[in-house]
Amino acid sequence: MNAKKINGNGSSNGSTLDLYVKPFEEESFATPMRDDAHEMSADEKINVIEHHFRQIMDTLGMDMTDDSLSNTPRRVAKMYVNEIFSGLNPDNKPAITLFDNKYQYRQMLVERDIPVQSTCEHHFQPIIGKVHIAYISSGEVIGLSKLNRVVEYFARRPQVQERLTIQIAQELKKVLKTPDVAVYMVAKHMCVEARGVKHHGCQTVTSSYHGKFLNEHTKSEFLQAIKD
Numbered sequence: 001m002n003a004k005k006i007n008g009n010g011s012s013n014g015s016t017l018d019l020y021v022k023p024f025e026e027e028s029f030a031t032p033m034r035d036d037a038h039e040m041s042a043d044e045k046i047n048v049i050e051h052h053f054r055q056i057m058d059t060l061g062m063d064m065t066d067d068s069l070s071n072t073p074r075r076v077a078k079m080y081v082n083e084i085f086s087g088l089n090p091d092n093k094p095a096i097t098l099f100d101n102k103y104q105y106r107q108m109l110v111e112r113d114i115p116v117q118s119t120c121e122h123h124f125q126p127i128i129g130k131v132h133i134a135y136i137s138s139g140e141v142i143g144l145s146k147l148n149r150v151v152e153y154f155a156r157r158p159q160v161q162e163r164l165t166i167q168i169a170q171e172l173k174k175v176l177k178t179p180d181v182a183v184y185m186v187a188k189h190m191c192v193e194a195r196g197v198k199h200h201g202c203q204t205v206t207s208s209y210h211g212k213f214l215n216e217h218t219k220s221e222f223l224q225a226i227k228d
């Protein structure tokens, strides 16, 4: 899976430790994908998934000639490629424009209660929740809705909540050109509610703190801002 990408940045001439540790750190929060993941077009993917999803339904014994079922495989395939897994396609990555921080706002900016819907990669069941984001400007500011777009992009993949949280934080550090980023996510996992233990109402909380947010005082200001 990921292991074959270990030489991806090849240029390390450091110690043996560098050779092994650096690529792992760089890749550890990346979604595990094959190198040829984008060779097939979206339309081709839809056709292949439609075929296989029809097989799944057929295997379950459903009458695929029934009016209500016959278009389901294509509907599901389109939904996978164009909607709930569209964040696997780097072409869908949101373009981010930054503005000068003219008013010299140097405090924390918090965007709270960003709705998020993702998909658990272990069960292909929905993950539904909220993300709260904070950053401290390094001189430029981002259009607020772009924060939502970044969340959306990484959520629209098969995910685990821990990785989603980290991916959002890492991307924001990059686009905002600041290490001072915090991401906090609270979500329900349908794989916990609808199957297995079938426990309703339990929520999973994950966070990713960077830069000044590792400081207890800054972190608690953020946590105060997102408190209900």
Ligand SMILES: [Zn+2]
Pocket (backbone or CB within 6 Å): 120, 121, 122, 123, 124, 125, 189, 191, 192
């Ligand atoms: Zn799951």
